[in-house]
Amino acid sequence: MDRRDFLAASGATFGGLLIPGFGNAIAAEALLTRMDPARKKVLADIALEAATAAGASYCDVRIGRYLRQFVITRETRVQNVVNTESIGAGVRVIANGTWGFAATSDLSNAGIAKAARQAVTIAKANSASQTKPVQLAPTKGAGQVSWATPIRKNAMEVPVKDKVDLLLGANAAAMAAGANFVNSMLFLVNEQKYFASTDGSYIDQDVHRIWPTFTVTAIDKATGKFRSRDSLSSPMGMGYEYLDGASHIELPNGLFAYRDSYDMKEDAVAAAQQARQKLKAPSVKPGKYDLVLDPSHLWLTIHENVGHPLELDRVLGYEANYAGTSFATIDKLKEGFKYGSDKVTLFADKVQPTTLGAVGYDDEGVKTKRWDLVKDGTLVNYQAIRDQAHIIGETESHGCCYADSWSSVQFQRMANVSLAPGKTPLSVSDMIKGVEKGIYIVGDGSFSIDQQRYNAQFGGQLFYEIENGKIKGMVEDVAYQIRTPEFWAACSAICDERDYRFGGSFFDGKGQPSQVSAVSHGSSTARFDGMNVINTARSLG
Template identity: 75%
Template structure:
């Protein structure tokens, strides 16, 4: 499922679509339970001992319990409430210098031992075709440790009725504010993940994520024309406290829009969405041409994701994903030169899986590597990629960067995007300062549809809200805006980034990659940034 199509799916259909990948339906009460860590350690030891005995030189075990809850509504009705659980063990080994993997939902000692033997047999069979042995960057075992998302309120423990009542309140307020149609959804995720390896690690992690998307649609009944505005919340690595609507999470934006950072008032956003969707019906269409763009973090996160996050994944650079998810223009020769200007001097972009509240924040990745922060682009220059243990030697690194992930115990872990973010500017600059000397520009809020080529070089991005800027002031709301970029030209056109007072996160709950496809959740932070001389097209004219 593509992100751009996500909120366009019908509520009931969406729930049915998601169910197969997320396990068996269970009662809501099951979502609040855990497996005894002693049981997980015993099963892990069964696998580690069986792998070593069968001739494996390395083994890691992931015992996973993946819990999901979806509450899906539209207008005055709840369309679906789904609780799912998926539990099992994945065993990855190296034998004869080659990877092997197998998984089982059998939690008996015999079941785990049998799956381990299968993983070793697969590795030995594959070794006949291996051109060179796997080279793992060293990882020091950490013994028995635990890590948990620092939540205030476990969303799984909140009664379903309370969640449904909130969404019904959201919908009612949106309808009263002028929406003809509205949908609101709540997604809750709890990944209970236990990792053990022959390096000597036994890591127990309890990871929580939350997302509450909405969309309001207004119709001009005379013309049949309609416009929609999606919610401006971000999916977060937080508990139910994210939905408490505290004023501290509210960020007033130019043009009358409101964004949210560490808490989200869903009712307030739904009312604004309804009013702004109706205002879109009367907004004039943009005149194509070159504009200076001022991009809010609620919009810029997706541009970062597609034009920096993906092309700096080393497996893309090496062509490993060419068959499905694409390659990358940011090839090794550009990195080796030490001079490739990915962006202007204003642009420093870093990867970080330690930022609290982000979707990718964990203590350890799915290879038992402690998570970290590192620069990808420093003062505009490409300086690094995103790598895991068996890729580190390619860049001459002595350690993994801790960005290995699997979306299920039944999936083999591989390189996935870390939180990739644009660093705030060093000068004290607010959004109004960024706008005040723009003579002919557009201010964009929220992410919309997009397209991008397989090398992440040529792209086009839309948004949710567009405001014309004339002579340093926002004049009116406009419509039908999309901008076209060539990635390095776009980032070299960045002339300023607001300071950390404006720093906020956006993110993707369902970022797809790999074959068979896996999804991961990843955040992207930034402050508002300005890009000069960007080509803007009129999407209404483009469509016909």
């Protein structure tokens, strides 16, 4: 699900009491309540004991309360305000060397015990077709611990009126700056998750995420031509402080970007002005260009061409839903495959502050960490969970197991995957000065990718032609085509950590039945030499 589909679905389906995939509609005040931790432990122990008594050699139970708030506006109108809650428990077991899973919304003692026994029954039935027993990497029981997103201001506590005023204020500013249409939304998430296992873990986590976003559209009434520009905000693992006291980072050509705070009104004004500029921008001439890619754009390329192909289940062919398997097979890891130039280090991280994927423990009770995937251009690792680690000779899970609901079984998901910043001082302006013929791309756009994450094409939001070290002006209809290892091999420069920023998505789809997860991808602006740029208007005829 992309942002436009999400907006369309949220506007169309949130009129009922049951919102598919999100739970039941509740009052805003209910967003501030919590389950009693003592009660959660009682329920967890009942599930663990019931599963063990039924023959499970391992059991974990996740008791989850998933809260979401959507505030949606268009121009001067509020389209919807929706608060949702989904609450229940999922029990996963190993019996006869085989996984089994069951979930229930009945959080009575009898209800959770029944789900535990059902999970064991399913595991035993599944064992008839199991060729090898599940092999779990050991993990030390955490005991009774808690972790919470380090927020300064709980967004759920902010009055809805203040949120509406924020969105309508941004809409008005965009309209005054030349926009004809504006859709805006504030999406808030609070995951209250309790994990317990027969390893001896009782982990209580309180996860918060926020995403302010909009689409601004400008129309040339004489020709009927229109252009849009989406918000350049990033969804973040933060509280409402993300929207307080914003300060931006200055970029070339009067552009600016945001890091740990966001000014929605300022961005909306810029979006309206830039949408107007896009109406007059000439169409790009196809050819070879050096690309200067802003983090607001590069995050998506990292996501699709590094994050997904280095998920171990895709590498092994266990997972092929949502765009296939992976070209980065196990033999390439063994041979020291060159994934990129020696300037390229790509790492996975579940502990980076303010990121969407930051948690203290994953949904298998494994303490999270950071690890390298590509080191100085060479493939060195994948993303693996407890029952995969032994396949690549690892002695422990990487801590990247996740389920999007109490009713979904947890499985291997992408961590925050990021490009390490350059090691020597380099600003965006200095990078552009070294480009003779290039295009500077800001913001993410449409993309297309093959079934092994090898061939791909990416668009964007804003495109600026570079000539002899200077930005010549805006162009339109740009997309670049790549082969993954050739693209990363062409990385000739990366700005330093002063430019390091995050992009990301709430809706990384995977699995069948499908699940979504939230991930961030960090980078500094990077240069890629000799990329093939096409004209999308001409390619569409």
